[in-house]
Amino acid sequence: MGRTIPSANQYLIQEQESFSRFRRALRRSDQLALDELFAAARKHAAALSYASHALPFEVALLSMLLEEHKEVMRLRQLIEAQSHQENG
Structure with missing residues (x-):
C-alpha cells in the first residue's frame, strides 16, 4: 500500500510538535x-x-505572516480612526 499524505492540519500539528x-x-x-x-x-x-508548488512549511510561515499583517492593518485603521476623531 502507498503512504498517506497528511492533511494540512495534521502537517501543521506535526510541525508544531517538531518545534x-x-x-x-x-x-x-x-x-x-x-x-x-x-x-x-x-x-x-x-x-x-x-x-x-511550495514547501508546506513555507506556506505555514506565509500564513503566519499574513495573520500578523492583518493585525498591523487593523491597528493602523484604529489609530487612523482615533486620529480623525481627535482632529475632527
Whole structure:
C-alpha cells in the first residue's frame, strides 16, 4: 500500500510538535506567542492544501505572516480612526 499524505492540519500539528524543544527553551510569553503563530497558520490550512508548488512549511510561515499583517492593518485603521476623531 502507498503512504498517506497528511492533511494540512495534521502537517501543521506535526510541525508544531517538531518545534517542541525550541518552544521549551523560550520564555513563557514567547511560548504563548509561538502557539498563536501556529494557530494563525491553521486558519489557512485549506490554502496550504492548494499550494503544491511550495514547501508546506513555507506556506505555514506565509500564513503566519499574513495573520500578523492583518493585525498591523487593523491597528493602523484604529489609530487612523482615533486620529480623525481627535482632529475632527
